[in-house]
Amino acid sequence: MAEQIAIQDRIPDNHCFGCGPDNRQGLQVKSYWTGDDETRCEFTPQSHHCAGPTHYLNGGIIATAIDCHTICTAIADGYRQAGREVGDGEKIWFATGRLDVQYKAPAPIDKPVILEAKIVDRSERKTVLHCTLSSGGRLSATADVVAVRVPDKW
């Protein structure tokens, strides 16, 4: 099977701290389709992404990774619903309207985290997603996200 290009690497002019390919100080989150409405992301934390104790991943970094993975899933889905490849033609932007994270267990800093997102509902203006974040096979966080379509000049 041909290797997929990450969704973020197809979104034009994305300078986001969490997922912008051109943001050299950013997290560089990368997401890939795994099914019709499902995407996956593997993110390897760096030591300075720690919480108070140095062995756990910071909660804001967890929220940012979830935010970027889910919103970019909504953006890619927006292009797909329009029958276009991500990045082709008029830009499609979604913004985070709601990000509701539940922290279930700490995520160790020295292991990759796996994010799995699923689109649970979509309408003209918004896409609703559910996301899990796991580390070493243990569930660390769940999130419910509302991505809202914004104008192409957003």
Ligand SMILES: CC(C)(COP(=O)(O)OP(=O)(O)OC[C@H]1O[C@@H](n2cnc3c(N)ncnc32)[C@H](O)[C@@H]1OP(=O)(O)O)[C@@H](O)C(=O)NCCC(=O)NCCSC(=O)Cc1ccccc1
């Ligand atoms: C755009 C919006 C979120 C909503 O605009 P409005 O004019 O108020 O929208 P409107 O009232 O027309 O509703 C349309 C539909 O949406 C629904 N809905 C709306 N809000 C909520 C809600 N809170 N919760 C739940 N649902 C909500 C509403 O019910 C309606 O649903 P309906 O169709 O009736 O079923 C505005 O409040 C805003 O700009 N907020 C700041 C966003 C921001 O700065 N985010 C952070 C930066 S982005 C980032 O970091 C990610 C990123 C990464 C990489 C690349 C790109 C992005």
